[in-house]
Amino acid sequence: MTAPAADLQGRSPWSILPPLCLGFFMIMVDTTIVNIAVPTLQDVFDASLVTVGWVNSAYLLTFAVLLLVTGRLGDRFGPRPVFVAGLVVFTLASLACGLAGSVGLLIAARAVQGIGGALMTPQTMAMITRVFPAQKRGAALGIWGSVAGVATITGPVLGGVLVETVGWEWIFYVNIPVGVVALWLSLTRLPALETHSRTFDVPGVVLSVVGLGLLVFGLQEGPTYDWGTIVGPVTVPVVVGAGVLVSGAFLLWQRHLGDDALLPLRLFVHRNFALANVAGAAVSFSMTGIFFPFTLYLQQVLGLSPLHAALVGLPGSLISGVVAPFAGRLSDRVAGKWVVATGFCVLAVAIGVLATQVQPGVEVWRLVVPMLGFGIGTGLVFSPLGNLATTGLDQRTAGAGAGAFNTNRQVGGVIGSAVVVAALTSRLAVTMPAAAQDAAAALPAGLREQFVDGFRQAASQGLGAAGGGFDAPADVPADVAEQLGAAARAAAEAGFAAAAAQTLGLTVLVLVLGAVCAFAMRGGRPGNAVQEPVRAASAAG
Template sequence: MSAIDKAEKAAERKWWALVAVCLGLFMALLDVTIVNVALPTIQSDLQTDFSGLEWVLNAYTLVFAVALVTTSRLGDIFGRKTLFMLGIAVFTIGSLLCGLSGDITMLNLSRGIQGLGASAMTPLSLAIISATFSGKQRGIAIGIWGGVSGLATGIGPVIGGILVKHIGWESIFYVNIPVGIVAILLSLWAIKQSKDESAARRIDLFGFIAFTVFMFCLIYGLIQVNHEGNGWTSPEVWWMLGISILALFVFIVGELRLKHPMVDPRLFKIPSFTGSAIAAFCLSAGMYALLFNLSIYMQSFLGLDALETGVKLIAFTAMALLFSPLSGALMGKVSPKGLVVVSMALLAIGVYSMSFLSKHNDPAEWIVLLPGFIIAGIGSGLINPPISNLAIGTVPVQRAGMASGMSNVARQMGGAFGVALYGAILSSRFTSLVTDRIQSLQDDQLSESAKGQVIQAIESAGPLVGSNGLAGMEHDMIFQNDPLFDSYREIARASFVDGTIDIIKIAAVILAIGAVLCLVLIRKKDLRH
């Protein structure tokens, strides 16, 4: 074989390596959004409560966030190709176990395994591209990588809706198996091994453990608010939140003392870097985490099926997909600060406009959400490129990998925190509103003792059952032949909608705070490269 033929084959193999990398990335990001539309079906099939359903999302994002920096570091030390393929294998096995799950505990443990695999696939995919391509080809490859990221996020709800409606919720996980096998075989052939020869061959176990304790206790504490008998005043909740704060303090102090920390807190001395991290956190907490609750509203309350819900969400994802390339083109002409602040403001306005929800459980009422989906989708598309640019462009070049990892961690933290926070607030508000409205019924309609029994039954069922009008509860002993059952049904539905409106407003406030902080913190002079 001539030297020219070898060069042509090597060039061709590079692009196949990009295909392999994009397949892995596609799977990891698809499973962030594809699950949202399947949640009500999973809840019905596995008979879980609201907190169990939250863990379907948070088990994935928690493990993803905690392990992301460590797995990226392992790839630098032991070989990016090796860790990337291992990540695909772990993710594929986790997907198989998810599909085979017969109860919510098994499903959530399997989602954690998926998250572990995704924590290697996502950051290492970009590192492999950087090591494989150079010059203009690297720019093209990264552009394709970014397009696949947007595509996976955008079509996730639609693919999820089709699979759930026509096959079953298990299929959203089984679909990963053939893709994973192809990605492993293609990676084995096409990707060249690369390492960071200058990387210290040490793993920051202290940072990993302290950060794990911080994240787990924070999210677990918030989710425990949903459990019957807990609430915000529960000692268990406050113990978890207290341990979380302590672990965060220990993590920061410890990382400052280490020579090779997992995360260098000193980077947060750079105002623009801090601004980018806040933007990433608020974007996920204020917008992406809210999709969990909006999906439940559209399916359980309005009565849309999984496919119809996925199609309705296209208004948001299509705008994000269309405006992301425009944002990339604008970055050289408009300051990153301007793009981030305007995007966060659009997201806040779009989310707030969703708070005018209808209490009529007519599927056509989803149209109330459409303007918010469009505005927030534009903001979501515009904000992603400048966040990444600020994260790596405001730190020394040798810290760019760490900065990119920290930006991704901020996103995952925001998503996990938002889902847990909104769940805790929704459960608390649902309980409070149901109690007040049942108590307001006339005593000649319902005795005080009967009111207590009805309140306890509805509160125990939780907001998920409340959202679908106490479906199935009419056969419970306490409600049999009760002429007021239709009144209870309307009280539960109204309480669910009012609680959902409250969390939408809170999400808008989170995004607005993010916009203000970015306006104050981000500075053009901080950009190094």
């Protein structure tokens, strides 16, 4: 559906993309830009790794749990004012982050920044869905999807440059000029779309925020507490279980309210919408599963600096930004399911090849090549998948649908983070001692058992290649100490590389699930597919 001509004041629908893409770019960059500055923030604030980890966790937590609510706010008050409000909140919070004098203030400002991102994100998809006609919507979402691809790697690269030159504060200050330009463009180019007055689902808001908040917190912070006690009788399983129960109560309440619900469940009657939500969670899971072990491998095994490690993925990210608009246009001409399915297959093959190349001492170009395939796959998946998720949603539910899609995608990333950390840790407990056993064969017989036990203990404590595995006894000759050091480095690097490769293999399985979902979607011609979901959902209602 298109917006009324008066809303656009005679301008082309394409005029709305600059402010939407600038806002979305800031949101996506800020999900990754802080990771590169973690060691610096530890030194500046004299804080632990767990405490500094909350600088990113606070942002992701508020961002994820509010997407359903903010999507519905766009339906109720209009996408334009909600987007503008989010942009103002995000920009001012960025200023507060840079000015923070303590890690506590920085964490609080990042939480507010996540609120701003949550206000903006559903409005970008909802406005594109409502303003662009069906035959041009894929191309528009292609440009929107290319922003995600470019921002994926821009965050680490830009963060590395800023931290090493002008200081950590500028990873936040850089948002201010971008936010001001996006705000001016939003006020001058975004149309005022029709709103839909209805009773706001306050109980649904409370249940969704509490349920998702508990789930996201438990899954995201589970590794921090070793999946055990948080405080007193409160444990990670208790928090996750409570999140499941509250989320179940939320779904029952939504079913009771019908079309007046925060999340109208009739949206999921449309097969493509339901499957696109699963596929979106799968691709976010996989992207988290790829970058976490791969980045650690590049720095701890290959010894690359944070900036050089980020540059390994740069060619693939640039290709993703080029492929995404073409994939969006292609999904306007052929059934989008085939584009998405092809993208998932390319991703699965690329990451499978990458897993075979993750070895100590490998030449970097052998890693760049499969990352190019990763860029092509993400470019093929992101924009057509967003189109498949929102095509056929009417104007009354466009915001709710966009909110649900982005929520599931974000929660998929959180689940991916938790599962991958747990998988990597469990594999290290096996691969590190095994690598130590192989390396110990060349050591003096009296030191072999002690050598392997040292690595077994390090692996049980979650230490990787950087943590080491064995300290040479003080009374050994210098040549033996040198031999022990070389064997320890070789074992640590081999063990960590093996664990990282096996963890990457886990993401391949999840990508196969995404491909299955894509193949199971309805085919049909793009033009005809638009009306079918509306009729099906109306009949089901």
